Every structure is written in C-alpha cells, then in structure tokens.
Amino acid sequence: MSYWEFLAQNAPRYLDGTLVTIAQFFLSAMLAILLALTAGLMKLSRNVAVRWTAGVYIEIFRGTSLLIQLYWIFFVLPLFGLTLDKFYAGFVAVGLNLGAYGAELVRGGIQSVPKGQWEAAYAISMSPAKRMYRIILPQALLNMLPPWGNLMIELLKATALVSLISVTDLMFEAKQINGSTFLSAQAFGTALIIYYILARLIVTPFMRWLERIMARKLGRA
Amino acid sequence: MEDMSQYPLELSGPDVPMVRFMNVTKSYGALTVLDNLNLDVSEGEMVTVIGPSGSGKTTVLRMLMTLETINGGVIYVDGQPLTHMAKNGVLVPADAKYLRRARSSIGMCFQHFNLFPHMTALQNCMEGPVQVLGLPKAEARDRSEELLSMVGMIDKKDQHPSRLSGGQQQRVAIARALAMRPKVMLFDEVTSALDPEVIGEVTGVIRKLVAEHNLTMLMVTHQMGFARDISDRVCFFYQGKIEEQGPPEGLFGNPQRERTQQFLSAVKAAD
Ligand SMILES: Nc1ncnc2c1ncn2[C@@H]1O[C@H](COP(=O)(O)OP(=O)(O)O)[C@@H](O)[C@H]1O
Ligand SMILES: [Mg+2]
Secondary structure, three states: OOHHHHHHHHHHHHHHHHHHHHHHHHHHHHHHHHHHHHHHHHHOOOOHHHHHHHHHHHHHHHHOOHHHHHHHHHHHHHHHOOOOOHHHHHHHHHHHHHHHHHHHHHHHHHHOOOHHHHHHHHHOOOOHHHHHHHHHHHHHHHHHHHHHHHHHHHHHHHHHHHHHHOOOOHHHHHHHHHHHHOOHHHHHHHHHHHHHHHHHHHHHHHHHHHHHHHHHHOOOO | OOOHHHOOOOOOOOOOOOEEEEEEEEEEOOEEEEEEEEEEEOOOOEEEEEOOOOOOHHHHHHHHOOOOOOOEEEEEEOOEEOOEEEEOOEEEEOOHHHHHHHHHHEEEEOOOOOOOOOOOHHHHHHHHHHHOOOOOHHHHHHHHHHHHHHOOOHHHOOOOHHHOOHHHHHHHHHHHHHOOOOOEEEEEOOOOOOOHHHHHHHHHHHHHHHHHOOOEEEEEOOOHHHHHHHOOEEEEEEOOEEEEEEOHHHHHHOOOOHHHHHHHHHHHHHO
C-alpha cells in the first residue's frame, strides 16, 4: 500500500482527530489566558493573601508534571465527588498547567512597563483599574506577545497528552490507526506533519500577525 | 505620633494660599529628604525651585502630586487638605478615594514626558477628560485640540509619541496635563532630557502659560536664565530645606546666604 493509499483510507480519522485537537487547543488556550491574566495580576496585588493564593497555584502547576495533573483531574477528582467528562478534563488540565506558566509572563510583562507610565496615569487621577487596562496592560501585552507565541506552541504540543485519557484527538487517532494497520511510520509520521503544520503554519503566523497589529496600535510599526 | 490637632481642617481667611506645605517631612528610612518644610504658593504665582542635585526639589513636587506619602505635616491645596482628610474633627491620612479626587486639581509634567505610547497626541490629551472627568468625547476633543494648538502641536495630533521629537513630546505632555484643568501645574526639569536646540519650544510654552493664564505653577529647573525671567519667586533648596527665597532679581542678583552664592557661582562656572 502506498502512502497515498494509506492517507486516503485514514484521512477521515485524521480529520476528526485534528478537529478535536484544534478544539482542545482553542479551549485550553482560552482557559490558560484567563488564568494567566488573573493569577498574573493577583501576583502583583498589595494583599498578601491574594499574592499567596496565586503563588500556590503557579507553584503547584509549574512544579509538577502535566500528565500527573491530567490523571489527577480525570481519575482522582471523581473520588472527591467532582467528575469531569474526559473532553473537559483534557482541556482543563492543559489550560491550568499552561496558565501557570502564562501567569509569570503576565507578571513580567506588567512589571516591564516603565514606572513613568504608572505615574503619568496616576497624575491624571485615573482609577487603579482603568490605569491597568487602559494604560499598563496594552503596553505589557506587546512586551509579552513573543513569549506567548512560544507558550501557545507548547500548549498545542501538550494537548497530545489528552489522548492518554482517551480524548479522541489527533494523537489518539494516530495510535488507533497504528494499532489497526501496523504502519507505525505512516501513522505517527502523518500526525507529526499535522502537528507541525498547525504549529508553524497556523499558530506562529497568527501570533506574528497579532504582534504586528499590536505594534501598529502602539505606533511602533 | 504627631499631634494632628494643631492642623486646621481647612484654611480660611482673606488670603488662603493656593498651596501650603505645613511642617512637611519626608524621609526614606534614616534619610530625611524634606525637613519640616513650610512653603506657601499664592494663586497665580510662578515659583521656581532651584538647588543642588539631591536637595529634595523633585520630592517637593512629587509630594504635591501625592506620588509620595507624607511622613509628617500636612499639605493644603486651595484651602483643603490634600494629604489628609477630616475624620471625627481631626485630620487623618487620606485614603485612596480621597486622594484621587484631591489630586485632580494638580497637574504634573515629568522630565521624561511619560506620554502613553499606544495613543496619539490627541488621544493622550483626551484620555483624562474622557476616562476620569467623564466628558463627552466631542467636548474632550475640542478641549484637547485647543490645547494642542496652544502648544503648537495641532499638526501632529494624530501622531504617536514615537514619531515625535523630545520637545514635541513634552509640549503634548503639557497639553495633556492642562486638559484636566488643574489649578496647580508642576514642572520637574521638563527641559533636562531635551536637545539644546529644542529647549526653547518648551520654555516658550511655559512662558505663554505664565503670560496668558492665571495658573499657579511650581517648577524645578536648572536653567537659571529662564527661572530669572519668568518666576515671581525663586526658592533655593539645600539639604531638604529652603535655604533662601525671594524675587528672582534679589536671589540671583544679590544672594544673601553663602550656600546660595556658592551654588550660583558653581552653576555659572559650568555654563
Ligand atoms: N524612592 C527613594 N528611595 C530612597 N531615597 C530616595 C528616593 N527618592 C529620592 N530619594 C533621595 O532623596 C533625596 C532627594 O531626592 P530628589 O528630591 O530627587 O532630589 P533633587 O530633585 O533635588 O535632585 C536624594 O538624596 C535621593 O537620593
Ligand atoms: Mg530632581
């Protein structure tokens, strides 16, 4: 069987898997961004308890492996009465994990905005909340975007782990195809290429585009 | 603890100053930066602060902008306490909400302009009026365009700060501060970061403000000639205290204190 025959035969399964991977990627990215913003801002709070809470979250999820976190959420939490469907458990675990890394990017990005910007906003009597989202965050965002681009690639790759709790993503389908055809090189090689295309031809160009848009908004283009 | 009952809840009487520093003390750890400072600035007065580096000039302005907390004494603006608020008949340190309202009567221009880089010149000026004062956009735009014309920057109103020279940025920064309609304007070495050939653009705007508006102004500068020209009064700071003050002719022409004489001759020698 030629590779093209192999591909034609299994294309529907690869397509299904890819769509699930994209969904997992998208949902976990949303969750990671939300958590990163929240925890990153909390990390800069004046309130010790708030800072500490964010610190604990970041430490736990950066300090342990994503796979164990995934198993905890899927296999252990039900023992405490919290059962998540595997699809939810998958993107929640990835989002929680990458969100902890993102929180440090958010914190660093905010701290990289010069002190003079805070003071100028203060001098026109802006409220702390408006100062943050109208003055500081837009500038922090531009500083953060390049490392966020890397994080998004990491996130995409990390979603492959959800196949281990039987979410029918691209990796899961590749394993199934390998199991039924015994053509390992073709089965995993195809998955490899699809992941690469998603990363380099979709995620990276999208992040670059975002950087250009933001740079233009900041008059730096 | 300082006895706060010695400070009135508000200033009253015929000649309430626009700004009053009353026994103001500021220290960083063991370092006392302002030592029991008393300074009044009348409405419409232009007061220039000069002195050696580290003498506390910037700190005076930053205290008035409430960018720094106060360790002792009280600052009043237009008769009302700025750094403190009345509670059960005595002054207590102001909370964030009180400070935000109180400081809205004060505008400040910084040495490094600090324009918002993600906004055009016009947007920089409109930001405060729209977001803080709640003005309708059209009104904020009219006000901002008028001020940008006044500082000679109306042609560049749609440019981002990165496209403007230092002198142009500083003029926009002046317009941005004025758009909040402050009663008191503070200038902290606003020409120090500029190339010599554009300093005139900025001092020209300040001259115009002095000539045409009744703003109360407090300015820190190293440009003695400029200070002499436009000030109503010059204060020479030395180690956190006012060593000598008076009208510019007197202070520059016939300084009384030895430290003032030394400072002025050192500045002259450097020129
Ligand atoms: N945040 C700070 N922490 C510690 N010391 C400070 C701080 N800000 C200013 N100082 C000190 O206060 C003194 C007065 O500073 P400043 O008001 O900036 O002086 P000037 O503007 O006259 O040069 C200096 O000795 C300076 O080092
Ligand atoms: Mg200074």
